[in-house]
Amino acid sequence: MRETVSLKKQYEIIDNSLRYRTHHLLPKLMEECGIDLWVILCREYNEDPVFRTMIPSLCLTARRLSCLVFVNGKDGFGAYNFGRPDERLAKIYTQGYTDTSKDQLKELAAFIREQNPEKIAVNTSKLSGICDGLSKELYDQLYGALEEADREKLCSAYPLATRWIEARTEEELSRYRTVYALAMNICEEAFSRKVITPGVTTTTEVEEWIAQEINRLGLTFWFSPHVDIQRKGMPGVGSCGDIIQHGDLLHYDVGITYFGLCSDSQRLGYVLRENETEVPDYLKKGLEVTNRFQDIVAQEHIAGRTGNEILKSSLERAKQEGIRAMLYCHPIGFYGHSAGTVVGLWDKQEGTGAYGDFPLHYNTCYALELNTESTVAEWNNQLVRFCAEETVAFTEDGKLCYLYPGREKIFAI
The missing domain is CATH 3.40.350.10 (Creatinase/prolidase N-terminal domain)
Incomplete structure (x- = not known):
């Protein structure tokens, strides 16, 4: 335990x-x-x-x-x-x-x-x-x-x-790995058959399980845990409160506070059908596009650049590669939506004015939050959104560092 x-x-x-x-x-x-x-x-x-x-x-x-x-x-x-x-x-x-x-x-x-x-x-x-x-x-x-x-x-x-x-000391950067590992451990169990019974469990019940587990550990969540569904034939890009079925693509968004530091993560899970043993390749390919966009955004994080500059260059590169992308990264630390370099907002993909003009500094942490959309032929050419969010550190080597492995994985449930 x-x-x-x-x-x-x-x-x-x-x-x-x-x-x-x-x-x-x-x-x-x-x-x-x-x-x-x-x-x-x-x-x-x-x-x-x-x-x-x-x-x-x-x-x-x-x-x-x-x-x-x-x-x-x-x-x-x-x-x-x-x-x-x-x-x-x-x-x-x-x-x-x-x-x-x-x-x-x-x-x-x-x-x-x-x-x-x-x-x-x-x-x-x-x-x-x-x-x-x-x-x-x-x-x-x-x-x-x-x-x-x-x-x-x-x-x-x-x-x-x-x-x-926004500034993190070496000790805080090291401590952040412990914080994030615990958050991810909770969410990995949430996206498993220990918690989810297809045809029975609702997304709300998974949210409640996550909240209760965080509470059991004596911790708090800085926003309410969120779980949604995409499935073949279901309109929109995320339905909440429904019963989880075989073949569903699940998405969670969870953030805890531990040791005074906030985490923020979004990952995907797929509920295996009775005859399946792994996530279908067509969904893996959709996540690969999101992973590619993560790589682009990470490369565009250069010390001294403003959030608006990172947003503009990242979206331009995505467009050049034919990626349908949205970018809305935020600083994280003592607060979940913290102060510092803001790279886009959900509803402001053209830039955020003066709000996004704070420059990027070394030894700072962010929620690398974004999504891409892909047309999935196996779902009758339905548009599917592949969301991702990782708590990351921008360190003195000039690189965006992931604090936990597995961003390229869709959980097989």
């Missing part, structure tokens, strides 16, 4: 990672983005999405008015807690707000004046919800507390917040 690491061990690993990220990775990112002071303000039950990635596992929420401040100036790097003292935060942050009888924001403003930064970055963004966590009320309060000279220095932390969210 599959099992997960104990909560105690998970928290220890996540918190050690946070400590390293804060004091080793973040100073480099601040220098890269040209930001010397970053303020993150939020209140309990209205937590900034970035704040959630910067607190130890058992802190869980903001406390009244929480405030983290990062300084990377002439005196080096500092990470400060300008909220209420907390023994867990103290393992990572220096306590900056020491006299709680004084006004919190006035004390923050005085600290900022003393630091005299060139920029004061805050989490506001037109492009990214993850990087837009500062409420208007708190922005107004901060603005009112700052001296006039410092108000003019306020700027969006979007580039820095995005880099913090």
Whole structure:
């Protein structure tokens, strides 16, 4: 029976990672983005999405008015807690707000004046919800507390917040393989006769089994597990809730969260007919086209390119090869649909404007999500969609790295 690491061990690993990220990775990112002071303000039950990635596992929420401040100036790097003292935060942050009888924001403003930064970055963004966590009320309060000279220095932390969210350390990249392997192990069992009885089991029941198994392991799914059917004579490209039959082409879409990292995967399964021992060649050939498009997209992932550029070049190459393709890759990490380089959206294959203009960086992770459509003669020339999604890493060798084998396989059920 599959099992997960104990909560105690998970928290220890996540918190050690946070400590390293804060004091080793973040100073480099601040220098890269040209930001010397970053303020993150939020209140309990209205937590900034970035704040959630910067607190130890058992802190869980903001406390009244929480405030983290990062300084990377002439005196080096500092990470400060300008909220209420907390023994867990103290393992990572220096306590900056020491006299709680004084006004919190006035004390923050005085600290900022003393630091005299060139920029004061805050989490506001037109492009990214993850990087837009500062409420208007708190922005107004901060603005009112700052001296006039410092108000003019306020700027969006979007580039820095995005880099913090998307950047993976070597340890995190290694840990991601464990996360993804567990997710795939669950889904491999879901697409088996242990779970599916043709003529009896519905796609909804497979979804429920996946959700229950994730829950049994003490984990969560960041979106509801999804299973659909394509079959000969069935209109459309994915029907949900139906009873699974022999000869059906199944498709799942599942994402778990483990060790603080999200997975995302889509793969196909085929329900063998009574006289079959393997997946028919005509379906294998359809997946081969999707695999070819995966290879094209992987080759077009070049450091410094924007998501829109990768989208355009990938779809142009697919068209040249006669592949009917769609591409909608997204960053993944602390969040499932994370911040970073977005390569197309389901309904925006022509490009996503400024949203898709963030450049590709090394040591980042993505859900390589796409599909191709093929006409299947054996299904009376029916158009069949072959979806695929793999959690991948873009590493310093300039390659898109798959974290688990088997992308070229349709599960034989």
